[in-house]
Amino acid sequence: MNEFFLMERVKELRKQLYNKQLRQAEIDKIVTEIAPFKNILVPNDGAEPLLIVDKNGESLNIEAPRWMCHLLGLKHKAVHLLLYSRNDVMDLVFILQVRSFTKFEYPGHLDISVGGHVVGRESSHRTVLKEMEEELGIPLGLLLNSNFHHINSYMVEDIKPEMNLYNYEQRELYIAEIDSKSISAINFKDNEVVGLYLCTLNSVKDLLDHSTLPLTHALKESLPKCLNFLANEHPNYILV
Secondary structure, eight states: OOHHHHHHHHHHHHHHHTTOOOOHHHHHHHHHHHGGGHHHHOTTOOOOEEEEEOTTSOEEEEEEEHHHHHHHTOOEEEEEEEEEEEETTTEEEEEEEEEOTTOSSSTTOEEOSEEEEOBTTOOHHHHHHHHIIIIIOOOGGGBGGGOOEEEEEEEEEEEEGGGTEEEEEEEEEEEEEBOGGGGGGOOOOSSSEEEEEEEEHHHHHHHHHTOOSOBOHHHHHHHHHHHHHHHHHOTTTOOO
């Protein structure tokens, strides 16, 4: 199949599958058809199986490879966790990550503290624990009260036709506090993160509204929701 007809076929599949009630056999058939051309279409995307959801974020009990979800716009789940700390010098401090420059999506951009796709039938809670360990080397015990809180769920689209990226995610948003002394324990284990960016309360809104630093779509969407949550929970700390 030449490249022109390949792209036309992909466009056709996107239209066919959009908000359709899918079956696993149908997904498997499309994977068999398109997989030989993956290195042409999305050479750097992953192949881990993602659970497909409907427009309300409810599971359809079928799975598709990550690259296919992004290529064809199949809705799936992801988790975001914002870490923050408090100290006597800087008050609230938000811990953002700097993504690896080799990442397929948003290389070298500032991103939410921890993020990742929900793989297979794994729970969102388990995914947060796994991604904390993999990206920042943080066990649950380093979080305040050894706990994190689910604060929001929302569906989002992030489309970049030039990259064949049609990303529709049901994002499960979490927040957690980490003791300032524990920040030094953060280490980058899987090479997906190359640095940290500590953002004070006074500068966090400027980061969203006026920063020239490259920010991921995920950070722009999730960080304001986290700030609104903290404003309601701790009005003495946050004014938005």
